[in-house]
Amino acid sequence: MLKTFLKENRSWILLPAAVILLNFGTFWLYRMEMEPFIYGTVLSGVVCVLVIGLRFRKFVNGCRKREQVISSVKPDAPDVFGLNPEVFLGEEESRTERDYREMLRCLRNRALQQEQQFLEEREDMEDYYTKWVHQIKTPISVMRLALREEDTPENRRLLSELFQIEQYVEMVLHYIRLDSSGNDLMIQEYALDDLIRESIRKFSSLFINRNVRLEYRKVEGVRVTDKKYFACVLEQILSNAIKYTDTYVRIEADDRGRIRIEDDGPGIGASDIPRIFEKGYTGCNGRQEMKSSGLGLYLCSRAAKKISVEIDVDSEPGRGTVFSLKLPEQKKILD
Incomplete structure (x- = not known):
């Protein structure tokens, strides 16, 4: 000086x-x-x-x-x-x-x-997309009812595709919520088994239509979390597991809030693992099979951070993938 x-x-x-x-x-x-x-x-x-x-x-x-x-x-x-x-x-x-x-x-x-103008424009955009998401769900529900009137292989295939459309609509809603300036967390105590089974039921049609075997045993214990953000995390990992697996998806959990989701899909390369949670990154599997948008795991990671859930990935090409979730203690998430 x-x-x-x-x-x-x-x-x-x-x-x-x-x-x-x-x-x-x-x-x-x-x-x-x-x-x-x-x-x-x-x-x-x-x-x-x-x-x-x-x-x-x-x-x-x-x-x-x-x-x-x-x-x-x-x-x-x-x-x-x-x-x-x-x-x-x-x-x-x-x-x-x-x-x-x-x-x-x-x-x-x-x-x-400029800050005030940006906040006003962002609020208008959030309102528009929130209304769009809720309005688009009506024709989706009508189409689902129409396709369920007759149980045919073609209708089951269309229902599966309709479910994927609904998942992408939900992804838009999660994207809006995660970027919102407000705090919409609803922290409550839930039975861990109920949280997992609710997500499993949501994907039951995909398990059946794609002939994927589900392995899961009931788990005891409760956890304090936000239900919709936890569902966003677990359902995105389940969706990827069903999408890439060959024969089965195994879910294991314990009363300490640890959840393990395993599949026997093609696996993830060591160079891809550090980047799979990046926005827009599809990895080798996504580029080869054209199944990935590069947004699912990005939203999953952001939702996990919002409710203090730790995510760990263990995978090798040809040996499947294991996603491990660790739900926080009550004190940590309340802090």
């Missing part, structure tokens, strides 16, 4: 030195006594040191205030656009400071206006 101060205030240091040298030259040329020169130089030096000391103090205070401003406008600051420049910059002291202060005011006001 001292180096910066000396660099920015070198004129205040060089000017007195130049004056002293000029006076010394004058005294020396005219062969005058040096005592008055020395006395005046000492007094001038004391005054200069005091002035420079005061300026250094002001410089340090200004640097600290600017550091506060910088820390307040970082992305992780709680209120970026609510920052008032007057709080940190103090009183105006020069025309330059007034101009910079006015620029800050204008930028702050513009940022506040």
